[in-house]
Amino acid sequence: MLRARPRAVIVAEDSAGAGLSGYAMGTVAENEPFSVPRYGYMACLYVGRERRDRGMGDALLEAAQGRFKQEGLEATHVDVSCRDMAAQRFWQNRGFRRFLDHLWRSADSAVCAGEDPGFVVRPARSGDRGAVVLLWEEMMDIHAAIDSRLSIAPSWRAQVERSSRRWLGDRDNCLIVAEAVDDVVGFALGGLAGTTLGLTPGTYGHIAHMCVSAQWRRRGVGRQLFASLRDWFVRRGVPSIHLYVSCLNPVSQQFWRELGFEDYISRLWCDLV
Numbered sequence: 001m002l003r004a005r006p007r008a009v010i011v012a013e014d015s016a017g018a019g020l021s022g023y024a025m026g027t028v029a030e031n032e033p034f035s036v037p038r039y040g041y042m043a044c045l046y047v048g049r050e051r052r053d054r055g056m057g058d059a060l061l062e063a064a065q066g067r068f069k070q071e072g073l074e075a076t077h078v079d080v081s082c083r084d085m086a087a088q089r090f091w092q093n094r095g096f097r098r099f100l101d102h103l104w105r106s107a108d109s110a111v112c113a114g115e116d117p118g119f120v121v122r123p124a125r126s127g128d129r130g131a132v133v134l135l136w137e138e139m140m141d142i143h144a145a146i147d148s149r150l151s152i153a154p155s156w157r158a159q160v161e162r163s164s165r166r167w168l169g170d171r172d173n174c175l176i177v178a179e180a181v182d183d184v185v186g187f188a189l190g191g192l193a194g195t196t197l198g199l200t201p202g203t204y205g206h207i208a209h210m211c212v213s214a215q216w217r218r219r220g221v222g223r224q225l226f227a228s229l230r231d232w233f234v235r236r237g238v239p240s241i242h243l244y245v246s247c248l249n250p251v252s253q254q255f256w257r258e259l260g261f262e263d264y265i266s267r268l269w270c271d272l273v
Contacts, residue, residue: 036149207226
């Protein structure tokens with residue numbers, strides 16, 4: 001973290017020479033192909049118990065935000081535990097607002113997915129990439145209409161096409177599609193991710209994308225896509241599955257929660273300009 005750029009570790013030092021009293025870690029995160037291509041991410045902010053409620057947290061945050069502004073960034077994100085009400089209040093009192101909900105569920109929990117003779121779920125092939133890109137655009141148009149922060153940049157297509165080629169060639173990713181009458185009507189992408197920043201080492205399953213075309217929704221396609229991804233995660237031995245969902249999308253919120261996902265972390269957003 002100290003050697004990586006453009007990342008910063010900022011410390012608060014006791015003026016009486018008693019050592020460090022707090023620190024903040026921040027980094028610049030790439031966000032292509034979204035219209036906000038980069039943002040500042042607060043990886044950690046901590047103040048020793050004896051120094052709390054004395055403005056040190058504000059000073060550390062202000063210094064980190066200043067670094068982000070120097071980088072020309074428009075926003076800062078932070079992940080906060082849903083169970084840590086004190087931390088939630090700290091960030092919300094400083095202009096951070098709920099943006100995405102990070103949900104999780106056990107990978108061991110079974111999924112009931114009914115079979116529909118009208119479609120089949122299978123691993124994606126190279127010939128499916130065009131359909132996947134179009135479905136991804138449909139999914140993002142829905143999200144942008146709900147929350148402008150999820151709008152995509154004009155150059156999104158080249159980025160997503162490159163990414164789709166990488167998804168197909170990476171054994172730690174699983175790209176699957178739902179096919180009906182020789183037409184791809186849905187897709188899902190999952191992959192393996194590792195814990196960071198001092199958390200107990202381990203690997204979990206992460207669902208990055210899932211989309212079903214409008215005419216095939218509410219027919220079990222999304223549930224079957226998830227069931228196939230869940231089976232892949234179980235074969236890879238991960239204990240849990242995670243994903244982010246917009247806090248402003250009640251349809252997606254209901255879908256994932258009905259599949260057993262629960263609150264884990266809140267992703268908060270703060271405008272810098």
